[in-house]
Amino acid sequence: MPPDSPTPPQIPGEATSSRLLLAEPLVLQSGVTLPGVTVAYQTYGTLNAERSNCVLVCHALTGDQYVAGVHPVTGKAGWWSDLVGPGKIIDTDRFFVVCSNVLGGCMGSTGPKDLNHATGKPWGVHFPVITIPDMVQAQAKLLDHLGVGQLFCVIGGSMGAMQVLEWTHRYPERVFAAVPIAGSYRHSAQNIAFHEVGRQAIMADPDWCQGAYLDAGKIPKRGLAVARMAAHITYLSETALHRKFGRRLQDREALTYGFDADFQVESYLRHQGYTFTDRFDANSYLYITRAMDYFDLAEENNGVLAEAFTGTRVRFCLISFSSDWLFPTIESRTIVRALNAVAANVSFVEVISDKGHDAFLLDEPEFHQTLQGFIDGAAGFRGLTPRRPS
Amino acid sequence: MTAPRIRVDLQQVADLVPPGSRVLDVGCGDGTLLAYLTAFKKVDGRGLELSMAKVRAAVSQGLPVIQGNLESDLKDYPAGAFDYAILSQTLQATHKPAAVVDELLRIARRAIVSFPNFAHWRVRMSVMFGGRMPVTPTLTDSWFDTPNIHLCTILDFIDLCRTMGVRIENSFALDGAGRQREFAATDRIANLLSEQALFVLARD
Numbered sequence: 001m002p003p004d005s006p007t008p009p010q011i012p013g014e015a016t017s018s019r020l021l022l023a024e025p026l027v028l029q030s031g032v033t034l035p036g037v038t039v040a041y042q043t044y045g046t047l048n049a050e051r052s053n054c055v056l057v058c059h060a061l062t063g064d065q066y067v068a069g070v071h072p073v074t075g076k077a078g079w080w081s082d083l084v085g086p087g088k089i090i091d092t093d094r095f096f097v098v099c100s101n102v103l104g105g106c107m108g109s110t111g112p113k114d115l116n117h118a119t120g121k122p123w124g125v126h127f128p129v130i131t132i133p134d135m136v137q138a139q140a141k142l143l144d145h146l147g148v149g150q151l152f153c154v155i156g157g158s159m160g161a162m163q164v165l166e167w168t169h170r171y172p173e174r175v176f177a178a179v180p181i182a183g184s185y186r187h188s189a190q191n192i193a194f195h196e197v198g199r200q201a202i203m204a205d206p207d208w209c210q211g212a213y214l215d216a217g218k219i220p221k222r223g224l225a226v227a228r229m230a231a232h233i234t235y236l237s238e239t240a241l242h243r244k245f246g247r248r249l250q251d252r253e254a255l256t257y258g259f260d261a262d263f264q265v266e267s268y269l270r271h272q273g274y275t276f277t278d279r280f281d282a283n284s285y286l287y288i289t290r291a292m293d294y295f296d297l298a299e300e301n302n303g304v305l306a307e308a309f310t311g312t313r314v315r316f317c318l319i320s321f322s323s324d325w326l327f328p329t330i331e332s333r334t335i336v337r338a339l340n341a342v343a344a345n346v347s348f349v350e351v352i353s354d355k356g357h358d359a360f361l362l363d364e365p366e367f368h369q370t371l372q373g374f375i376d377g378a379a380g381f382r383g384l385t386p387r388r389p390s
Numbered sequence: 391m392t393a394p395r396i397r398v399d400l401q402q403v404a405d406l407v408p409p410g411s412r413v414l415d416v417g418c419g420d421g422t423l424l425a426y427l428t429a430f431k432k433v434d435g436r437g438l439e440l441s442m443a444k445v446r447a448a449v450s451q452g453l454p455v456i457q458g459n460l461e462s463d464l465k466d467y468p469a470g471a472f473d474y475a476i477l478s479q480t481l482q483a484t485h486k487p488a489a490v491v492d493e494l495l496r497i498a499r500r501a502i503v504s505f506p507n508f509a510h511w512r513v514r515m516s517v518m519f520g521g522r523m524p525v526t527p528t529l530t531d532s533w534f535d536t537p538n539i540h541l542c543t544i545l546d547f548i549d550l551c552r553t554m555g556v557r558i559e560n561s562f563a564l565d566g567a568g569r570q571r572e573f574a575a576t577d578r579i580a581n582l583l584s585e586q587a588l589f590v591l592a593r594d
Contacts (some may be wrong), residue, residue, distance in 0.1 A: 019541045315454065336456050340463070343471035345434075347458035350442055369450045377452015 010158065017042055017065055019062060019110045020145050032128040039142045040108025041065050041100035045092035047148065051385055054148040055090055056139065057099040058156030058163035061288055062280060064107040067099040073279050081280050082363055089372045098146065103138040104284060104288050106281035111280065113214060113281045124283055125211030136166045150174050152382055157360035158327065162295050169297060169308045171213040177315040177378040182324055182360040184331035185305055186296035191326065191370035194234050195289040198227030202282045224282040225273030232272050237323040237356035241265060256382055261300040316346040317374040319367060321359040347374055355363040393430040398423055399568025401571045403476055403502055406590060407431055411473040411513060412496060414438065416460050417480040421448030428453065438463060461485055464493040472498040481505045483537040495556065495593045504588040509543035509581045527566045528585045553593065560590040
């Protein structure tokens with residue numbers, strides 16, 4: 001097969017996810033009605049008789065529903081398998097854990113690569129623009145289907161944190177505890193700018209074909225890879241990059257005086273970019289980054305963030321990382337201030353780490369210790385089974 | 391469940407808080423008092439603490455504590471959000487103690503405030519006969535590295551309350567360990583004999 005031939009648009013592994021076809025069309029924030037919406041999801045653990053032990057995990061931009069166990073596409077451990085599993089912090093022996101692929105995603109939930117039944121072709125850029133509230137609405141319908149009324153906890157990092165905040169705003173009575181990690185109540189100008197770089201990289205790839213690449217039998221791999229490379233830098237910190245690569249050369253003794261990947265960091269980024277194209281759909285990337293850009297919980301509430309949380313009874317725990325420059329601590333602190341303004345129950349910790357935004361996915365003992373304390377404490381208040389002493 | 395013993399000065403404060411109150415512990419440290427109040431007085435408690443390490447320790451116990459600076463962050467809370475605001479041994483380290491007392495009584499119906507008494511006889515002796523800034527069991531830091539930038543005496547504090555129109559509902563003279571003495575802090579003798587003082591304040 002020539003290297004440029006398209007990979008099949010259907011990503012393997014979808015078959016192993018449960019799928020729910022929503023009975024009703026979804027009315028999106030834009031006003032568009034989207035029929036035939038599928039939500040692909042994974043569950044771990046068992047819902048208790050009181051239906052009070054459900055933890056909803058919200059994934060980030062390029063995450064998916066395979067939060068624990070082994071990922072069927074990559075063969076690697078689930079993206080949060082450090083945290084989610086039997087005896088772990090999000091203990092699947094005690095909690096019923098649900099994670100669904102976001103609306104607009106490419107791992108089984110309805111997104112731009114799916115067939116638009118009206119035209120018989122993939123949606124492409126004719127897919128309606130979706131928002132964080134739309135994603136949350138789809139999750140709420142999934143939980144209705146699973147028989148979960150109130151979540152014990154909704155938790156997520158980065159874009160997942162946006163969904164967590166939207167949950168506490170939109171469905172406060174359905175959330176007992178909420179943990180937005182390394183997130184914000186709105187995308188900053190800088191964040192929008194980085195996303196725009198990524199989108200323009202995809203659109204500049206001739207194989208993007210004005211969004212109709214699946215029809216054309218092509219995949220805009222180069223554009224998507226560049227988008228991923230640029231984004232990947234924002235997930236790390238200068239310190240972490242330098243520690244990992246410094247100015248070391250890649251498999252060579254000297255500079256080549258050319259544009260090969262002389263430096264290890266170049267080689268690393270190229271690898272990150274290209275492996276990403278095997279598991280992610282370029283149009284999904286456009287739509288999901290747009291959803292993040294549009295999110296502004298203050299704007300939705302007369303410009304006053306605190307109004308998003310008026311009267312809330314949710315127990316919040318905000319966690320940020322000191323070297324995260326994509327969603328810096330000040331963003332979490334602004335949310336904490338808004339929550340204080342409505343006298344909400346809130347914990348807030350900044351974890352000292354030099355690993356940048358990605359720290360929320362990594363083994364950070366202080367982070368895990370904080371999260372463990374909060375979740376066990378909240379579980380106690382909710383009357384759930386205490387953790388087995390390890 | 392029998393309540394365990396906590397540090398005597400914290401116990402003193404804990405005993406003043408009625409069960410089920412809404413409490414903000416300002417400068418809550420690692421959350422020892424808050425944990426006690428939550429477990430044994432069933433309070434709806436929150437904490438504010440400057441040191442991130444202590445905040446982590448508190449949140450790791452499941453306590454709702456945030457990192458923040460009391461002089462800039464109390465203003466975020468709405469008026470009357472709490473029944474009690476507790477400020478233990480911290481007032482003298484603030485830049486604007488009067489403004490802090492004002493804020494405590496805005497966000498809570500009552501404030502429980504404790505501080506070291508700079509008119510205790512040992513302090514007076516140290517200045518009078520030693521000719522030096524006092525280093526005592528209660529004031530342990532040398533002048534050049536003490537966080538206590540606004541030390542006051544019990545009489546000073548009572549004057550401040552009067553000026554601000556703050557009502558002293560209750561007061562206790564405490565010894566160096568925080569144990570309650572046999573007289574109130576508002577007794578004239580307390581200014582000389584008590585190493586610390588604890589006040590329950592309210593606004594008329």
